[in-house]
Amino acid sequence: MNSNSFAGAPHAHDQDSVPRLMGAVLLAILPATLYGLFLFGWPAFNLLTITVLVGLVCEAGCLWLAGRPIRPGVMDGSALLTGVLLALSLPPWAPWWIGAIGAGFAVVVGKQVFGGTGQNIFNPAMLARVMLLVSFPVEMTTWLTPHPWWSGTSPGWLEGWLITLGHFSATDGVTGATILGYARTELGMNHSLAQILAGHYQASAAALGWTGGSLGETAEWLVLLGGLWLLRRRVITWHIPVGMLGAVLVLASGFHLLDPQRFADPVLHLLSGGLMLGAFFIATDPVTSPISSLGQIVFGVGCGVLVYIIRTWGGYPEGVAFAVVLMNAATPVIDHYIRPRAYGRTWSGKPRPVPARAKQPPLARKSGVDARD
Amino acid sequence: MRLHDFRGGVHPPSQKHLSAGRPIESLPLPARLYIPLQQHAGAPALPVVTVGQQVGKGELLARAQGATSAPLHAPSSGRIAAIGEFTAPHASGLPLPTIILDTDGEERWAERAPPPDPFSLSPEEVARRVGAAGIVGMGGANFPASVKLSKARQAGVHTLVINGAECEPYVTCDDQLMRERAGEIADGIAIMLHALQASRAVIAIENNKPEAIQAMSDACRHDARIEVLGLPSRYPAGSAKQLIQLLTGLETPAGGRGTDTGLLVHNVGTAYAAHRALRHDRPLISRIVTVSGGAVPEPRNLEVPIGALAADLLAYCGGVSDERARLLMGGPMMGQPLPGPQVPVIKGTNGILALTPDEVGEAGEPSPCIRCGRCVEACPMGLLPLELSKRARGEDWEGIQALGLNDCMSCGSCAYVCPSHIPLPQYFAYARGMLAAQRREEQKARRTRELMEQRQARFERQERAKAEAAAARRAAKKPRTVVLEADED
Numbered sequence: 025m026n027s028n029s030f031a032g033a034p035h036a037h038d039q040d041s042v043p044r045l046m047g048a049v050l051l052a053i054l055p056a057t058l059y060g061l062f063l064f065g066w067p068a069f070n071l072l073t074i075t076v077l078v079g080l081v082c083e084a085g086c087l088w089l090a091g092r093p094i095r096p097g098v099m100d101g102s103a104l105l106t107g108v109l110l111a112l113s114l115p116p117w118a119p120w121w122i123g124a125i126g127a128g129f130a131v132v133v134g135k136q137v138f139g140g141t142g143q144n145i146f147n148p149a150m151l152a153r154v155m156l157l158v159s160f161p162v163e164m165t166t167w168l169t170p171h172p173w174w175s176g177t178s179p180g181w182l183e184g185w186l187i188t189l190g191h192f193s194a195t196d197g198v199t200g201a202t203i204l205g206y207a208r209t210e211l212g213m214n215h216s217l218a219q220i221l222a223g224h225y226q227a228s229a230a231a232l233g234w235t236g237g238s239l240g241e242t243a244e245w246l247v248l249l250g251g252l253w254l255l256r257r258r259v260i261t262w263h264i265p266v267g268m269l270g271a272v273l274v275l276a277s278g279f280h281l282l283d284p285q286r287f288a289d290p291v292l293h294l295l296s297g298g299l300m301l302g303a304f305f306i307a308t309d310p311v312t313s314p315i316s317s318l319g320q321i322v323f324g325v326g327c328g329v330l331v332y333i334i335r336t337w338g339g340y341p342e343g344v345a346f347a348v349v350l351m352n353a354a355t356p357v358i359d360h361y362i363r364p365r366a367y368g369r370t371w372s373g374k375p376r377p378v379p380a381r382a383k384q385p386p387l388a389r390k391s392g393v394d395a396r397d
Numbered sequence: 398m399r400l401h402d403f404r405g406g407v408h409p410p411s412q413k414h415l416s417a418g419r420p421i422e423s424l425p426l427p428a429r430l431y432i433p434l435q436q437h438a439g440a441p442a443l444p445v446v447t448v449g450q451q452v453g454k455g456e457l458l459a460r461a462q463g464a465t466s467a468p469l470h471a472p473s474s475g476r477i478a479a480i481g482e483f484t485a486p487h488a489s490g491l492p493l494p495t496i497i498l499d500t501d502g503e504e505r506w507a508e509r510a511p512p513p514d515p516f517s518l519s520p521e522e523v524a525r526r527v528g529a530a531g532i533v534g535m536g537g538a539n540f541p542a543s544v545k546l547s548k549a550r551q552a553g554v555h556t557l558v559i560n561g562a563e564c565e566p567y568v569t570c571d572d573q574l575m576r577e578r579a580g581e582i583a584d585g586i587a588i589m590l591h592a593l594q595a596s597r598a599v600i601a602i603e604n605n606k607p608e609a610i611q612a613m614s615d616a617c618r619h620d621a622r623i624e625v626l627g628l629p630s631r632y633p634a635g636s637a638k639q640l641i642q643l644l645t646g647l648e649t650p651a652g653g654r655g656t657d658t659g660l661l662v663h664n665v666g667t668a669y670a671a672h673r674a675l676r677h678d679r680p681l682i683s684r685i686v687t688v689s690g691g692a693v694p695e696p697r698n699l700e701v702p703i704g705a706l707a708a709d710l711l712a713y714c715g716g717v718s719d720e721r722a723r724l725l726m727g728g729p730m731m732g733q734p735l736p737g738p739q740v741p742v743i744k745g746t747n748g749i750l751a752l753t754p755d756e757v758g759e760a761g762e763p764s765p766c767i768r769c770g771r772c773v774e775a776c777p778m779g780l781l782p783l784e785l786s787k788r789a790r791g792e793d794w795e796g797i798q799a800l801g802l803n804d805c806m807s808c809g810s811c812a813y814v815c816p817s818h819i820p821l822p823q824y825f826a827y828a829r830g831m832l833a834a835q836r837r838e839e840q841k842a843r844r845t846r847e848l849m850e851q852r853q854a855r856f857e858r859q860e861r862a863k864a865e866a867a868a869a870r871r872a873a874k875k876p877r878t879v880v881l882e883a884d885e886d
Contacts, residue, residue, distance in 0.1 A: 037818065
């Protein structure tokens with residue numbers, strides 16, 4: 025018998041491991057990623073490659089500096105996932121340095137300075153996106169109408185690299201605002217929502233993801249499918265997505281009913297921007313979200329409310345990254361106050377009183393017993 | 398009866414098919430039996446035999462010492478070879494005082510008195526006889542059954558729950574016992590009901606044992622007080638607190654007893670042992686043990702004399718096929734890793750398992766906690782295992798108690814689901830050990846302080862007495878002094 029005979033119980037384990045969980049999330053986001061690459065061509069592919077490579081190199085470098093084992097840290101898939109999620113949240117033709125700075129910031133500042141995997145307070149990808157948006161507003165809001173790979177307008181491999189290296193401005197391609205950004209600007213000019221959307225928004229194109237937006241955000245239905253698969257596989261639970269989407273749905277419906285000319289309808293909100301990606305793939309990041317189910321609902325609702333507030337009254341057309349980062353900051357507080365009720369205890373942690381029923385006779389057949397005894 | 402639910406829990410793959418349905422076979426009598434003096438909660442039993450003495454089967458070897466102790470009896474006839482130290486079923490492999498018996502193969506019973514009808518005896522007498530037979534909880538908790546019976550009767554318990562859940566993967570000894578000896582178990586339940594003066598019994602069996610449910614239902618058909626109930630199979634449905642919750646929806650108050658809910662839980666094996674003791678005057682000298690696991694060529698259910706070595710059982714089941722097997726006493730969820738096969742079966746042993754590395758699911762080094770909360774979801778006690786382990790790592794002993802370490806029952810559900818493979822229960826065990834050491838230190842410090850204070854007080858008393866005596870002396874001298882002064886004047 026080997027030395028393992030001294031290991032403690034339990035002597036069984038289910039199949040899941042951290043790399044498997046990360047792998048499942050990557051698999052779930054793969055369809056939306058591929059669709060994004062198809063819509064936006066080689067420059068998007070280059071950007072994704074850069075964020076992933078820079079993310080992995082930074083992770084390995086930090087682990088090396090900290091003197092910790094590099095292989096398991098890099099292989100657990102978390103840095104890879106951070107790189108992918110960051111790329112999906114960037115403008116698809118963003119120049120290489122946006123991707124590189126973002127991925128480096130996400131891994132080094134967003135994660136490793138807190139102590140590495142499991143220790144960070146903020147979602148690394150979203151923290152990086154917020155930083156980029158604040159620091160480089162022009163590059164971060166230069167949106168592009170889709171150039172599908174087969175359409176002929178899609179840049180070739182070499183042209184793609186020129187765009188990525190910044191020799192070729194994305195503005196030379198066909199640019200346009202996202203629907204949320206456009207609506208915000210036009211509403212500011214006192215146009216009614218019906219007028220604004222009439223020329224600019226087709227629900228069918230939006231539903232297909234055939235609109236301007238971040239690399240992985242436009243095909244909301246593919247993101248949703250991936251998210252539902254994660255739910256089914258029990259990688260995530262329903263609490264955060266339902267809380268987040270539910271809050272946006274309720275607020276958007278309410279305000280839209282009050283004044284349809286000023287407030288966009290809930291469907292537009294659900295199918296625009298990074299809401300779907302945020303609800304299923306970002307806010308559900310276990311490290312930065314609360315532990316308890318109730319806490320997760322609170323967290324999700326908080327994210328949804330913030331998204332709606334930022335979109336409707338804030339300074340930015342889109343607010344998923346801000347909302348998630350703000351709620352990340354609230355996570356320790358939520359975890360402190362919302363805990364599961366321990367067995368045999370009240371919510372305040374005191375032992376529950378002895379149940380009153382204990383002293384009562386049983387439910388049945390007392391007489392039969394007396395006869396027997 | 399309507400079933401309720403308990404929170405948390407896990408679904409480890411069953412693996413019961415390896416040994417389920419195997420008829421109970423008797424283990425050939427080993428030449429030597431090793432009977433540890435500590436097979437129960439409470440103080441070790443006190444030997445009443447001497448080395449070299451011939452004993453009959455069932456003869457008293459050691460008597461109970463203290464309120465929660467249990468006596469030991471000879472599992473077979475033979476000669477006491479030694480009373481010394483021998484490896485006990487514990488991961489540490491530390492030796493414990495043990496009676497070593499050389500069997501003579503004659504299986505000659507010591508003289509037994511024909512037992513009276515148990516229902517003509519007083520409840521106290523029934524409980525006493527259960528205790529005298531050395532019966533402890535057969536589910537693994539090893540608490541003397543007589544103490545539970547008496548305390549529960551005094552607490553006015555109305556329902557006896559017979560635990561046939563057997564939720565640990567691999568283990569099938571209770572299943573097989575119920576299939577083969579349902580009538581005896583039913584009789585044991587009736588006897589225990591009498592000892593408890595309780596009005597009804599519920600036999601709770603996980604749904605993955607339909608044959609056992611059928612057999613127990615048939616055996617209890619004539620007794621309207623006994624109900625057989627199928628439970629959903631989910632670990633740890635066989636834990637007393639979770640079982641009570643499943644049946645009644647009631648939670649045992651933290652720090653309280655199961656009997657606070659009006660229910661008492663006993664294992665099916667305990668009921669069977671009560672039948673043997675009260676109807677046949679047989680003490681608890683053998684039990685059914687499941688020998689199983691991927692490294693065991695022929696898994697079986699064996700009736701084994703207490704004191705047989707795990708090696709004897711494994712040899713009868715074809716030896717251990719894999720050198721890298723992990724050897725366990727009990728199930729994979731809560732079982733005890735054994736330092737080797739030279740460890741005896743005790744009263745609470747329900748399984749001897751030899752698991753292959755694949756079955757154990759070893760995944761190398763644990764990775765950092767990603768706060769996924771699966772452990773929280775899985776914890777049947779509503780605790781935060783990840784926070785508890787964080788406190789243990791930070792040596793925050795107050796914090797870990799405030800988070801409910803004492804409520805943890807070490808079921809292992811948290812570690813079973815942890816994707817980072819963090820050995821959470823080991824952190825908790827470490828914290829418990831440290832807290833216990835701390836308490837001992839505090840007690841010692843308090844005792845020392847008390848002694849110091851007493852010494853101080855004694856000194857002060859002596860000083861005071863001296864001073865008073867001096868004052869008294871002075872007072873006595875005073876007139877003389879006055880005289881002297883007067884003289885001087």
